Amino acid sequence: AHRVRHLVGRRVEIPSLGITAPVVARGLDATGAIDPPPYEMPHTVGWFGSGTRPGAAGAALLVGHVDTETRPAVFYGLSAARPGAKVRVTRSDGSVAEFTIDDVQVHPRDHFDARAVYGARDPHRAELRLITCGGTFDPKSNTYTANVVVSAYLTAAP
Numbered sequence: 001a002h003r004v005r006h007l008v009g010r011r012v013e014i015p016s017l018g019i020t021a022p023v024v025a026r027g028l029d030a031t032g033a034i035d036p037p038p039y040e041m042p043h044t045v046g047w048f049g050s051g052t053r054p055g056a057a058g059a060a061l062l063v064g065h066v067d068t069e070t071r072p073a074v075f076y077g078l079s080a081a082r083p084g085a086k087v088r089v090t091r092s093d094g095s096v097a098e099f100t101i102d103d104v105q106v107h108p109r110d111h112f113d114a115r116a117v118y119g120a121r122d123p124h125r126a127e128l129r130l131i132t133c134g135g136t137f138d139p140k141s142n143t144y145t146a147n148v149v150v151s152a153y154l155t156a157a158p
Helices: 114-118
Strands: 006-014 019-026 045-048 058-063 086-090 096-108 126-138 143-156
Touching: 086 126, 086 143, 096 126, 114 126
Parallel strands: 019 045, 058 126
Antiparallel strands: 006 019, 006 086, 045 058, 086 096, 096 143, 126 143
């Protein structure tokens, strides 16, 4: 088991969805996808720590589970996000970057386009991607058939 370091002060808030969660740095899994926090931490969000920091130019990537075997997890309601809603990210220095949701998309796993999901649409602009599972659950593969991807853009920073 690998240890997860909680990054003091880092959290994400989506008031319109009632989400407030701590954020921990994560890497990539064996398939090249961002490794979410372990299932034992269902209400924690993972940030791709080798990538863009929230509020910096480029796309900062945050991932969270939609559920566990027994209950909803941190991003259970993410598919209900709507354009115009606010997302606040408290950074390690205590400052808050506020993003505004631009769109919500569902990307099928069998045609997953990492560039479209993980890449910045405008490399000079601060972007945020919130990613979780979506579609239908396939018990044979023990995975969901799609990913829900919320894109947001920096609208206020200290």
